[in-house]
Amino acid sequence: MEKAVVELAEEEANELARQCVELNVDPERMVSTISEALKVIGDKYEQGEYFLPELVTAGTMMSSIIELVKPLLTAKGVKAKGKVIIGTVKNDIHDLGKTIVAALLISAGFEVLDLGTDVDPNKFLAAAKNEKPEIVAMSALLSTTRVEMKNVIDALERSGLRRKVKIMVGGGAVTQEFASKIGADAYGKDAIEAVRISTRLVRDKAKER
Amino acid sequence: MNSVERVLTTINLKEPDRVPLDLGGPISGITKIAYDGLKTHLEMRELPSVVWDRMQQLVEIDERVLQRFGIDFRHIRLNPPRKEEIKEVSGESFVNEWGITFRRSGYYFEIVDDLSPLYKASLIDEVESYRGPKPHEGRFRGLREKAKKLSEQGFAVTCDAFTGGVLELPVWLRGFKKFYHDLVANPEFADALLDRASELLKLFWGAFLDEVGDYAHIALIGDDYGMQQGMLISPKMWREKVKNRIRELFSFVKQKAKVKIELHSCGSVRPIVGDLIEIGLDVLNPVQPRAKDMDSFQLKEEFGDRICFHGGIDIQYVLPTGSRKDVQDEVKTKIQAFAPGGGYILGAAHNLQPDVPPSNIAAMYDAAHRYGRYPIDQMAGE
Numbered sequence: 001m002e003k004a005v006v007e008l009a010e011e012e013a014n015e016l017a018r019q020c021v022e023l024n025v026d027p028e029r030m031v032s033t034i035s036e037a038l039k040v041i042g043d044k045y046e047q048g049e050y051f052l053p054e055l056v057t058a059g060t061m062m063s064s065i066i067e068l069v070k071p072l073l074t075a076k077g078v079k080a081k082g083k084v085i086i087g088t089v090k091n092d093i094h095d096l097g098k099t100i101v102a103a104l105l106i107s108a109g110f111e112v113l114d115l116g117t118d119v120d121p122n123k124f125l126a127a128a129k130n131e132k133p134e135i136v137a138m139s140a141l142l143s144t145t146r147v148e149m150k151n152v153i154d155a156l157e158r159s160g161l162r163r164k165v166k167i168m169v170g171g172g173a174v175t176q177e178f179a180s181k182i183g184a185d186a187y188g189k190d191a192i193e194a195v196r197i198s199t200r201l202v203r204d205k206a207k208e209r
Numbered sequence: 210m211n212s213v214e215r216v217l218t219t220i221n222l223k224e225p226d227r228v229p230l231d232l233g234g235p236i237s238g239i240t241k242i243a244y245d246g247l248k249t250h251l252e253m254r255e256l257p258s259v260v261w262d263r264m265q266q267l268v269e270i271d272e273r274v275l276q277r278f279g280i281d282f283r284h285i286r287l288n289p290p291r292k293e294e295i296k297e298v299s300g301e302s303f304v305n306e307w308g309i310t311f312r313r314s315g316y317y318f319e320i321v322d323d324l325s326p327l328y329k330a331s332l333i334d335e336v337e338s339y340r341g342p343k344p345h346e347g348r349f350r351g352l353r354e355k356a357k358k359l360s361e362q363g364f365a366v367t368c369d370a371f372t373g374g375v376l377e378l379p380v381w382l383r384g385f386k387k388f389y390h391d392l393v394a395n396p397e398f399a400d401a402l403l404d405r406a407s408e409l410l411k412l413f414w415g416a417f418l419d420e421v422g423d424y425a426h427i428a429l430i431g432d433d434y435g436m437q438q439g440m441l442i443s444p445k446m447w448r449e450k451v452k453n454r455i456r457e458l459f460s461f462v463k464q465k466a467k468v469k470i471e472l473h474s475c476g477s478v479r480p481i482v483g484d485l486i487e488i489g490l491d492v493l494n495p496v497q498p499r500a501k502d503m504d505s506f507q508l509k510e511e512f513g514d515r516i517c518f519h520g521g522i523d524i525q526y527v528l529p530t531g532s533r534k535d536v537q538d539e540v541k542t543k544i545q546a547f548a549p550g551g552g553y554i555l556g557a558a559h560n561l562q563p564d565v566p567p568s569n570i571a572a573m574y575d576a577a578h579r580y581g582r583y584p585i586d587q588m589a590g591e
Contacts, residue, residue: 008393008394010393010394048439048443049443050443051439051440051441051442051443051446052389052436052441052442053389053390053392053393053442053446054393054443056386056389056390056393057389057390057393057394060386060390060394091314091315092314092315093312093314093319093321094314094319095322096322096385096386099386118314142314142315142316142317143562143564144315144316144563144564145314145315172436172437189438190438
């Protein structure tokens with residue numbers, strides 16, 4: 001199954017995933033297999049072998065397989081690595097990058113609540129209050145909309161929630177410099193990096209407790 | 210030298226009297242907010258600001274502004290579709306004549322991926338029977354006379370792209386995620402989309418050039434292949450899926466009219482510049498300077514004897530955030546990189562956005578005149 005995922009053989013991968021479920025393969029092992037596949041796909045992207053079509057396909061495949069595995073993980077009482085709420089900021093309707101990030105995070109064992117696009121700061125705030133995520137992740141493609149990320153951070157600050165979450169930002173209009181300026185905890189230049197950063201942020205947060 | 214002589218000389222890789230300048234069209238134009246600022250700066254506030262491109266919020270540029278900056282190009286585009294071809298859903302959303310839905314996203318109108326006309330299609334038949342808009346007479350009315358007049362006035366007349374190209378139109382018709390997924394998971398379906406898009410593009414370009422081809426000098430095709438850090442699709446996939454189709458479009462256009470072909474592709478496209486030259490491209494735009502492997506000096510060294518470059522002035526940092534001196538230095542550097550030997554048309558590396566101060570727009574063109582006279586002073590600024 002790992003080979004099929006890495007080679008983006010979608011039908012084969014889905015079929016093998018179904019067979020794994022039928023054969024009662026440990027769902028945690030399925031998730032770790034997908035995570036391994038994800039690492040290989042990430043390396044291929046960074047080395048210039050895979051490009052956006054491959055990444056989109058990987059995201060789609062992983063979403064399908066995780067949908068099969070999720071009920072088994074729940075039944076087994078498996079805890080997610082961490083919880084991430086993710087959304088594209090207010091006035092921005094771009095979601096390709098965010099959707100790939102969400103799919104890869106789920107594949108990597110995170111619980112992800114995708115708030116969608118054009119997300120008002122109050123909606124991020126409400127989700128942070130109610131869901132108690134480890135990470136709030138925001139995406140913006142436009143230089144005119146990335147400013148909304150600061151509004152979200154300010155809203156979290158005013159509500160006393162800023163210290164309770166880690167903020168991760170990304171998207172075409174975002175840079176490390178911008179992320180530092182607005183007080184985000186991390187900036188990811190692409191979906192692959194977002195997964196690595198999320199793992200690190202959850203670990204950092206656990207140490208802070 | 211008049212403008213068209215200047216432009217054709219440089220496209221033919223010879224040195225004209227000065228570096229030609231472009232402003233206008235769908236990828237070297239100006240947004241409404243930037244234009245409003247510019248009009249104030251130039252004390253031309255009485256001029257109207259008329260949006261002709263809702264997606265990008267680009268405006269018609271008055272002749273007085275073009276004259277002020279000594280712009281060598283005049284752009285011709287299709288007339289807008291009939292009112293009944295556009296469906297206004299609300300003030301915040303509309304569906305255009307291709308069936309593509311746009312929704313307001315901040316300043317712009319963005320395409321809504323999952324409302325694309327072929328988003329739900331699953332059969333190749335559905336793709337092949339996608340009708341698209343008709344190139345009816347109203348789209349071309351008056352364009353022949355306009356092109357003739359501009360040509361007689363000595364300007365370089367560019368027929369502008371009216372929609373995405375071979376790779377981009379399928380994205381707009383099918384949705385980005387679905388089409389990119391199709392490219393890997395359902396290649397025959399992707400081929401059907403690419404073929405249908407190519408047919409429709411030839412239909413429109415054929416009708417367009419039948420009208421204006423006798424008076425046009427350049428055909429501008431827009432088709433994004435790159436992003437900031439690399440290509441959107443692999444060079445291998447581009448060569449398999451796009452190269453021959455765009456080659457056919459280039460050949461079709463050149464058979465229809467005696468025009469030079471200019472391609473706009475944002476982003477990092479270095480791996481395929483050689484291929485584009487091979488298939489007949491004359492001018493490459495915008496050579497986005499901050500994209501990966503798009504260094505102006507390196508591009509000129511590797512390809513400058515075979516292709517003309519258009520654009521090059523950084524719109525991501527220098528024009529919006531730089532000082533007047535930064536803009537002047539940027540212009541000097543890009544002229545030194547691209548202009549020697551001819552083969553350079555100067556302009557911003559995309560449309561002038563709301564965050565570009567008008568003083569920087571003026572600084573760019575004024576510096577282009579000051580430093581763009583041939584022979585190029587390659588020691589300037591050192």
